[in-house]
Amino acid sequence: MSLARDQGDRAIGVALDGTDGEGTLGARELKAAGGLVLAECVPENLAHSDAAAALADAVLPVDEVPDRLVSLIEQAARGLSRTEAPASEDIQAAGTVEALNAIAGLLCQKTGHDFHGYKRGTFLRRVQRRMQALLIDELPAYIELLRTSADEAQNLFNDLLIGVTEFFRDGKEWAILEQDVIPHLFKGKHRREPLRVWVVGCSTGEEAYSLAILLAEHRAKVEEPPPIQIFASDLDGQALAAGRAGRYSDSIARQMTPERLARWFVKEGDTYCVVKELREMCIFSQHSLIKDAPFSRLDLVSCRNLLIYLDAELQEKVIPLFHFALRPGGFLFLGNSENASRHQNLFVPVEPRSRIFRRLDTATRVFPDFPFTSVDRPRIARSAGHGASMIQPTAARDLTRWAEHAMERHNPAFVVIDEGHNVLHFSGPMGRFLAPASGAASLNLLQLVHPALRAELRNALSRAAVEEHSVELPGRELGTNGQRLRVNLIIEPRLAVSDRQPGFLVVFKD
Numbered sequence: 001m002s003l004a005r006d007q008g009d010r011a012i013g014v015a016l017d018g019t020d021g022e023g024t025l026g027a028r029e030l031k032a033a034g035g036l037v038l039a040e041c042v043p044e045n046l047a048h049s050d051a052a053a054a055l056a057d058a059v060l061p062v063d064e065v066p067d068r069l070v071s072l073i074e075q076a077a078r079g080l081s082r083t084e085a086p087a088s089e090d091i092q093a094a095g096t097v098e099a100l101n102a103i104a105g106l107l108c109q110k111t112g113h114d115f116h117g118y119k120r121g122t123f124l125r126r127v128q129r130r131m132q133a134l135l136i137d138e139l140p141a142y143i144e145l146l147r148t149s150a151d152e153a154q155n156l157f158n159d160l161l162i163g164v165t166e167f168f169r170d171g172k173e174w175a176i177l178e179q180d181v182i183p184h185l186f187k188g189k190h191r192r193e194p195l196r197v198w199v200v201g202c203s204t205g206e207e208a209y210s211l212a213i214l215l216a217e218h219r220a221k222v223e224e225p226p227p228i229q230i231f232a233s234d235l236d237g238q239a240l241a242a243g244r245a246g247r248y249s250d251s252i253a254r255q256m257t258p259e260r261l262a263r264w265f266v267k268e269g270d271t272y273c274v275v276k277e278l279r280e281m282c283i284f285s286q287h288s289l290i291k292d293a294p295f296s297r298l299d300l301v302s303c304r305n306l307l308i309y310l311d312a313e314l315q316e317k318v319i320p321l322f323h324f325a326l327r328p329g330g331f332l333f334l335g336n337s338e339n340a341s342r343h344q345n346l347f348v349p350v351e352p353r354s355r356i357f358r359r360l361d362t363a364t365r366v367f368p369d370f371p372f373t374s375v376d377r378p379r380i381a382r383s384a385g386h387g388a389s390m391i392q393p394t395a396a397r398d399l400t401r402w403a404e405h406a407m408e409r410h411n412p413a414f415v416v417i418d419e420g421h422n423v424l425h426f427s428g429p430m431g432r433f434l435a436p437a438s439g440a441a442s443l444n445l446l447q448l449v450h451p452a453l454r455a456e457l458r459n460a461l462s463r464a465a466v467e468e469h470s471v472e473l474p475g476r477e478l479g480t481n482g483q484r485l486r487v488n489l490i491i492e493p494r495l496a497v498s499d500r501q502p503g504f505l506v507v508f509k510d
């Protein structure tokens, strides 16, 4: 950890087997500082998502580590050092733009996540970092590797998610939040009306727990406090696992007062664990801000230091999404280099120059054109060859928008399907409910859904279509990863009326 602090993105760390949680924390700190991590190759450790090896840039047998270290140092000396930001003319060069588009396209194809709207300079820097870890000097060679390798897309995806974070980051804004905003959030709430917060891009959880601390401290002063729900979401599954675990290195002692540290953490060796009371307030889930439907009816959205990675066009689209997700009078908390000032009709700062904004009421509450990916889903469905969707893009968008509104009555996860049961839109953590049938790839929900649900879902879809109202299948049991799960299914039909696109919303509630 001191190496990360001292050398930042010049650091190279080696995580040997047997260092357990300490190695993982060290690897995370090095990566957060922009450094490289090599890990000793011990196959059984790769199964643990929080093992240092899962975070490493390269995993190799221990006797290959010295040679790799020498090669990395020589490569840095040749000028491919990560410490030099790419010059703007390098980023704009036609060949580079083309190469980056090809890389973003391959990433989208292989991981399902679209990075076309991310800032080009940062994207190039992360690609160069991967090239350095793999000892590759030229972009075309890297593209070829991305095309042929089974793992490289996932490795680059992990590297693109820059998870630097800390507790109460930018203290001045947190002081405003504590004094002026938190008391407001409790106003008019009662025991049956939860106070709902969404932390977007929560990384390893520090921001979510900082909010939990402020809310819990204020809750103690309120007579009939409401339940508090903090939805903490991120694209990065490994970071979310760390957030759920709530175990941090002792460097967090510098990030809050000793009183808070003593009240809200339990010291275990060189680490601090978040107390159960705070952990129970936070629900961590994998969710993409630009791909998945937003949470709704929120009192506070905290999206800090994520927008800075998006280009101007994508940033412009995200702010109205937050307006849609918030209740009237709700608040938006952005990072110090981020702003909502181009949307003065939607948000106003609580203080001049503050990054905390109050939501303004608007006459209409329009759902933003969503999702924000550059991928045309119906076209992909057709070109993937599973025959089904002949839906025009605008009609599909209209159907999806209707489903988003219907979703306000339920919790994610859900899918929107067309009349032929082909998926147009996934939302929320769906993985547990799906187990695709083997054979040709398909987006047909009946082939994707867990076999235990297949027959009943088919019947329920027919009933919903014939009876023209929603059908519920409560308490269905299925086994995933050795565990039993009970799920309630809700199937809501959308009927064909004049030129309206018919289809279904299928909600999975566990």
Ligand SMILES: C[S@@+](CC[C@H](N)C(=O)[O-])C[C@H]1O[C@@H](n2cnc3c(N)ncnc32)[C@H](O)[C@@H]1O
Residues within 6 Å of the ligand: 161, 162, 163, 164, 165, 166, 169, 200, 201, 202, 203, 204, 207, 233, 234, 235, 236, 239, 287, 288, 289, 290, 303, 304, 305, 306, 335
């Ligand atoms: C620099 S961290 C910010 C952490 C924390 N919010 C803070 O300010 O301290 C940015 C986070 O955004 C996440 N992220 C990037 N793109 C995202 C997306 N499309 N949807 C959700 N999270 C995303 C990354 O995985 C990373 O954890």
